[in-house]
Amino acid sequence: MGSEDATSSFFQHEGTYEGTAGQVFSSATLVQRAQKKVLSKVASRGVVKHFVSDAATRLFDNLCTLLKCYYNKSVAEKVVKNIVKLVVKLSVVARGEHFAVEQQSQLAIVQRQVHHLCLTVLSFGKVAYSYDRNYLLTILDETHKKLLPLVTCCLSEKSRRRLDMIFEHLSKEQLLDSFFRVDGEHSALLSQVVSDLETLVDSNDL
Template identity: 45%
Template structure:
């Protein structure tokens, strides 16, 4: 999961409320086709609904790029092998919404010293998680589900805390939805276990993940 919060200002900030106006538009079936889904299009819809109302549109530049769009498109493909289309799209949508909203809030508002510490702690844990995922995705026979799940639980705890302080209860539920599905053992096995059905595509995802981290887009 990616949260591009490279610019922060050191006071608590107002809670950012969720909107109900976005829907996935998915048909909910389990088709293997990605017809009708585009992460770039989803970015644009969420931008208009969220960033256009509460923050500068320039925040989107951290999320819309060839690498990030391809990463999310490929992640959607893998998710759709495990879950129905509507669930897969909701997971991607929730990741984008949480990332954008936290990015907006941390850029547009001053945070208390404690919240800044909590944010930095989350960012460090997230970086460790992403580096581990990248390592598992590129190095054969390195995948360890229990260790990875422990890292994911650690990130979820910190992200849930930040979300409860800065966003809404609905956002907290979105975080739970994301990690419930991404942390599923069968899903992770299918993506990261050497020789698994989605292992080759996961390597492409990790390449884009590495590029985004190198460019400090995460």
């Protein structure tokens, strides 16, 4: 079996997992569940067990809080769940050394793009009145397009739909405008996001 077939076969039959009704949303718990589910398929291949840092889980929680200000609770949590699932699954494949040379090259492109996106958000969050909606929307669109080939070749069709859903919901103009508004209602949340992003960038954990 070729490398591409091997990687995609890990995830072609994806199940779902939902929290108990009324359970408080926790990205850390979600990450643990995603890791357990994915690792059950690749444990024999010697894949490492930890893929998402504490700063990243805090970032996911803060993102969920922000999304709940714009979407209903169910939609907000689904967006973050989909992000976690994709992050964990791509990390499993990457760290398990199942990427072909072409996929490794694509992964490097994606990592640079995500790093660029994070630096842009950091800049907009730290420098008052620097927010440029059209520029951020362009970067989000570019990130989506660069992730798409990697997800399509290595994961499942369901994962590709999750990717589309994530960027559809993150790219709403009103959501972005409200988040970066100077002295707006999300100022405290923005400060937390900036702090977590700085930790991720400084530790090369992107």
